[in-house]
Amino acid sequence: MxxxxxxxxxxxxxxxxxxxxxxxxxxxxxxxxxxxxxxxxxxxxxxxxxxxxxxxxxxxxxxxxxxxxxxxxxxxxxxxxxxxxxxxxxxxxxxxxxxxxxxxxxxxxxxxxxxxxERPSEPVICFLADKTEPGAWNLPLYKMFADPFNTPGLVIDEKMHAGFCFEVYDLYEEKRINFDCPAELYDLLMFIGAPARYVVHAVESKTLSEQGAATSTQRLSLIAGKYVGKDDPVLIVRCQSGLPAVGEVLEPFSFAYTVAGAMRGSHHAPFMPVSVEHAHPSRFDGPPRVVALGFQVHDGTLLGPRDLFADPAFDRARDQANTAMDYLRRHGPFEPHRLPLEDLEYTTMRALEKRIAERWQPMADAAAVSLATEPTSATTV
Ligand SMILES: [Mg+2]
CATH class of the missing domain: 3.30.70 (Alpha-Beta Plaits)
Known part of the structure; x- marks a missing residue:
């Protein structure tokens, strides 16, 4: 092995x-x-x-x-x-x-x-990401291994037609579960649609009993007990011969979907597929980047890499990412650009809460005060 x-x-x-x-x-x-x-x-x-x-x-x-x-x-x-x-x-x-x-x-x-x-021909793709988190792979893995609008092989390839099994981790409670797809597609989506907590760890072919994908699922924030940097994830996908074709594996990245990460690990921003040459996020520490390195594994050697996103066919996704980034940036410190409070990598909230704790008053009292000062005979115009 x-x-x-x-x-x-x-x-x-x-x-x-x-x-x-x-x-x-x-x-x-x-x-x-x-x-x-x-x-x-x-x-x-x-x-x-x-x-x-x-x-x-x-x-x-x-x-x-x-x-x-x-x-x-x-x-x-x-x-x-x-x-x-x-x-x-x-x-x-x-x-x-x-x-x-x-x-x-x-x-x-x-x-x-x-x-x-190792199969006689063993094409694999190594995806490396920066400025995001492990749940960033949920959407593309779903599309590669479960969505026939992305992967026609699910419909027309006999070795794929029975579907795939998804292993999902709950990063908060450190437990895992398997979903048998397509039968449990909707159950799967209920969980992996929340990628800050539920992360696809592995995908296995039901026909071949072969593992097709593996992700990194560590979260530094939880490991260290405090945030020390978003855990930029990696993903391995094996391709062809009963597993998704190389083009089916890359296709989900033609859409610049939104991930958590970017500046201070605390913002939603579009995920931009780029060549190795462009894998250096500098605008607002983003947009978050992903590169795809293709290898043929042969007799234990790695032939490659082929820089698979160095292809003008992904230009439109890059344009879309820039447009989405402009749109989200205009929200400044407001959600949904800024992450929800519980997912912020940096926060002043705890110190702030402590500092102004005594200034908060119950709302019922505030209403009473304001009503008492209003003129009783006021008319509305
Ligand atoms: Mg990084």
């Missing part, structure tokens, strides 16, 4: 939160090269989106492997050292502990891992 792991972390931004410094990428590249030489990894690539470094790795250690996670942890410690040396912004911000223990769960870095037996 082969495992594809994407492990990612923000260990420092250049400039501000907009990108990763080339020296940090070079350091991560050196570590990957060594790990391939030591046969820890079969193959690996370094990629980035915004201020996050992703290690895309092929190996035979299975998901949640201590060896692989510790390797990623040490690599991110090394990129943190580079960020500190250069005075980059938020150096080491996603490394929440001083020590590694067993695996990365709860330590800060995000990861998506998918184990499979």
């Amino acid at each position: 082969t495992t594809l792991s994407i492990i990612k972390a923000d260990t420092g931004g250049f400039v501000g939160h907009s990108a990763v410094h080339p020296d940090m990428l070079a350091t991560a590249q050196d570590w990957l090269r060594t790990a391939i030489g030591d046969r820890l990894l079969l193959d690996g690539k370094v990629a980035s989106c915004g201020d996050d470094i992703s290690l895309i790795m092929i190996h035979e250690h299975g998901p949640d492997s201590e060896n692989i996670h510790e390797f990623a942890w040490n690599t991110f410690r090394a990129t943190t050292q580079v960020a500190k040396r250069l005075g980059l912004y938020g150096a080491g911000q996603d490394l929440l502990s001083d020590a590694f223990s067993g695996n990365l769960r709860g330590l800060g870095p995000g990861y998506a891992e998918l184990e499979f037996t």
Whole structure:
């Protein structure tokens, strides 16, 4: 069995939160090269989106492997050292502990891992996002694996016609559930339509009993007990031969749907599909970006990447994202541009509530005061 792991972390931004410094990428590249030489990894690539470094790795250690996670942890410690040396912004911000223990769960870095037996042809797409959260994948995963208006294969491909099973996590209560689709489509949507709390973790083909998709589902805010940065998510999707075709997997991103993230992780903004060259959000720390790196996995090597959103067919989605961004920005500090109070990454509310607590009066008394001062014989004109 082969495992594809994407492990990612923000260990420092250049400039501000907009990108990763080339020296940090070079350091991560050196570590990957060594790990391939030591046969820890079969193959690996370094990629980035915004201020996050992703290690895309092929190996035979299975998901949640201590060896692989510790390797990623040490690599991110090394990129943190580079960020500190250069005075980059938020150096080491996603490394929440001083020590590694067993695996990365709860330590800060995000990861998506998918184990499979390599098919004769194994096309996979690695999606990397910046300035948003794991629930951002709910809408496109629904479209890829459950919506025949997006994926005609659900209707006309015998290997897809029976549908897919969605595994959903409740990030607040740390529990999970499976939905059998299409039979339970409406049940599924009731939950994943609330992406701040319910996140699709994996999708499996009912016909092939093969996993088609895996997401990163960690939320830094909940891990750390306080917000220390939106957990920019990654997603792996396997394609073709009973799974959605490459074009069916990319099609949902032709619509710049709205996600939570952007400036201070505290705003709704459109999700913009971009080429690697344009994966550096600088306007209002946004709009949130997504890149799609296509690989053929062959004999344990990663052929690629193909920069799949470097295609004029996504220009209209980018235009739509810019139009939607202008529209939402004009709301300034008002919802729905600003996130609801409970989802804000930064808030002054607790301090404010404390400071002005005694100035709040019961509304009933306020009404009595105002009625008492009104002239009794007033007429309305
Ligand atoms: Mg980021």
